[in-house]
Amino acid sequence: MSGEVPLRERVRRELLERISDGRLRPGDRLFEQELAGEFGVSRVPVREAIRMLQSEGLVEVAPHRRGVFVRSLDRHQVEELFDVREALEALAARLAATRASAADVERLGALAAQARDALARGDVDTMSRANTEFHDGVVALSGNELLASVLEPLHGRLAWLFRLNLEPERVCREHAELHTAIAGGEPDRAAELALAHVRASRDMVLTRMAF
Missing domain, CATH: 1.20.120.530 (GntR ligand-binding domain-like)
Structure with missing residues (x-):
C-alpha cells in the first residue's frame, strides 16, 4: 500500500468500500491489529482511517463494549x-x-x-x-x-x-x-x-x- 495517496486514506477507502458493499455490516467490530496485518501497514494509519470514518458517522466507538463498530442507524x-x-x-x-x-x-x-x-x-x-x-x-x-x-x-x-x-x-x-x-x-x-x-x-x- 504505497504511492501518493496517504496510507490512512487508502485504508479509509477500502473500509468504506467494504461498508458500502455489505462486507462490513452494522454492528461488525473493527480490529486495528487484524486490519493492519491484512493491509500490511502499522496500526497508526488504520487508527487514523477509523477516526476519519468516525467523523463521517460510519463507525462508532463503544466504550462499554470496548471496541470500534460499524454504526447502526435508527x-x-x-x-x-x-x-x-x-x-x-x-x-x-x-x-x-x-x-x-x-x-x-x-x-x-x-x-x-x-x-x-x-x-x-x-x-x-x-x-x-x-x-x-x-x-x-x-x-x-x-x-x-x-x-x-x-x-x-x-x-x-x-x-x-x-x-x-x-x-x-x-x-x-x-x-x-x-x-x-x-x-x-x-x-x-x-x-x-x-x-x-x-x-x-x-x-x-x-x-x-x-x-
Whole structure:
C-alpha cells in the first residue's frame, strides 16, 4: 500500500468500500491489529482511517463494549439522511443536466444498462454495485466538488440499506428515466426525477427495516 495517496486514506477507502458493499455490516467490530496485518501497514494509519470514518458517522466507538463498530442507524437517523439526500441529489441531477458532456452521458447510460442486465440475470451484487455507481456518476457529473464531498459519506452510510432493495425494477426504471433527462439537458426534469427517486427509496428502506 504505497504511492501518493496517504496510507490512512487508502485504508479509509477500502473500509468504506467494504461498508458500502455489505462486507462490513452494522454492528461488525473493527480490529486495528487484524486490519493492519491484512493491509500490511502499522496500526497508526488504520487508527487514523477509523477516526476519519468516525467523523463521517460510519463507525462508532463503544466504550462499554470496548471496541470500534460499524454504526447502526435508527429510524430518526435514516430520516435525516434522506432529508439531506433529497435536497442534494436533486441539485446534483440539475447540475449534471446542464454540465454533462456526451461522453459523460454515455458512461452514465452504460451503468444504467449494466444494472438492468444484471437484474435480468438475477445478479444482485452486480446490480447493486452498478446502481451505486450510477448515483456516484450523477454527482460526479454535477461538477461540484463540495457537493460530492458532502454526499460521499452519506452514500456510504446508506449503501448497505440499498442492498435490501425490494423494488429493483423500479430503481432501474427510474435510473433510466433520470439518465434520459440528463442526456436531454433537462435540468428541471432531472431534479424532479431525482427527488421522486430518493423519496421512493426512503419509503422502501423504512418499510423494509420496520423500525
